[in-house]
Amino acid sequence: MAKSYVSLYEGGNDSIALEQKIFIKQETVRGQLVVPAGSDFIYHLQGGSVNFSQAVESAPHKSGRHHTSVIKQKTSTEWTLPTFFNIDESLGAASTAEIDSGLRVLHKSMFGKEDVSGGSPVYDSSEAPSITFSMYEIGDVWAKQCPGAFVEACNMTFPGDGQAQSEWSGMAKTVFTVGMGKSVADNNAGNDVTLAAGEGKRFPVGAKVMLIKADNSKSADTPAGTARTVTAVSGDVVTLDGAVLADADGSVGAVYLVYYEPEGATAINNPVTGLVGSVTIAGFATITNCVRSFGLSLTNNHEVQDFCYGETGLGGKLFVPGGRLTGEVSMEINMSKEMVSFLNGLQEFQGEDLSLVLGDAAGRHLLVELPKVIFAIPEISVPESGTIPISLTGNAYQTALDAADEVTVSYL
Secondary structure (H helix, E strand, C coil): CCCCHHHHHHHCCCCCHHHCEEEEEECCCCCCCCCCCHHHEECCCCCCEEEEEEEEEECCCCECECCCCEEEEEEEEEEEEEEECECCCCCCCCCHHHCCHHHHHHHHHHHCEEECCCCCCEEECCCCCCCCEEEEEECCCCEEEEEEEEEEEEEEEEECCCCCEEEEEEECCCCEEECEEEECCECCCCCEEECCCCCHHHCCCCCEEEEEECCCCECCCCCCCCCEEEEEEECCEEEECCCCCCCCECCCCCEEEEECCCCCCCCCCCECCCCCEEEEECCCHHHHCCEEEEEEEEECCCEECCCCCCCCCCCCCCEECCCCCEEEEEEEEECCHHHHHHHHHHCCCCCEEEEEEECCCCCCCEEEEEEEEEECCCCCCCCCCCCCEEEEEEEECCCCCCCCCCCEEEEC
């Protein structure tokens, strides 16, 4: 059943968390909102959100014992998005359709380079990250539209007793928080929509909106896949860009101005959680029969452009990849006779060649390659009973100068 914007507005209920959806689409110009399609939807887990904040402090003016005004600080927009590894295992051949388009954008923003010459997408850091994307967090009676978003970090976890997943996080230029409004005026022959008293503040300038008629169908002024941009707000009169309105007469039957939402949201719903997979250490195949957990935490260390004069938040290019890409690797393995050789070999600090497969290696699956991981020498603590787990932590390094091969993530 299609979402009923009319009943959501008229119903009067408070918003509920279950209606949250996320759409991600790559921008053509950094920091300029683009309109997503239904195929830009991705499934996410609890905890995903876009957060906008702006600190204030009391003005230091001499005003006696009483606070009189405030000084505003720079705005901050941060987001977090936990996801499963949703892989289309039904595909018979390598294809970019193996993961969702929104997830491809996240990978490109994290790693920098996407190579699809082999059919499926492969990601590495041989090119610096340079894209931004628009993120739409859509609820029931509200939506957050986030331009100029980019990935700062990704934490991939592969537990032996849980579900493999990623937690993406980053920043963005700003957030438009958009609501719903009702008009009973004839808005045709102009670009203004007159809303009920107090509803103009629900539509910030720059937001993407659409018009819905009383029967919950889309107005011809905003057909499927299109949106209007709010260009001005005066009281409860909202001005939209584009052609003169011709299907917005609310005097006959009410029309509703609402946040933009794509039709026909669709995404891959096949979490590959780690029941099938493997971890391999080159030269020590026999010691990885029982990997208790594996983790890869990647951080871009971007220089965030939050120092530009005349900008309330991020300005300029929004970010510059000015810091080193850091890949922290963690692994927990049971102690065994083979592990003695491995642990002694760590003292040479030459680096270990690791690879992880998530899914069936004979079909569509994820492959993580780390050709040179230098681990710290671990402590070995013996528990009261049971097996003896050894916790390893280290960093991923490139194999040679300018190789940029410290980590490669492939969907094969």
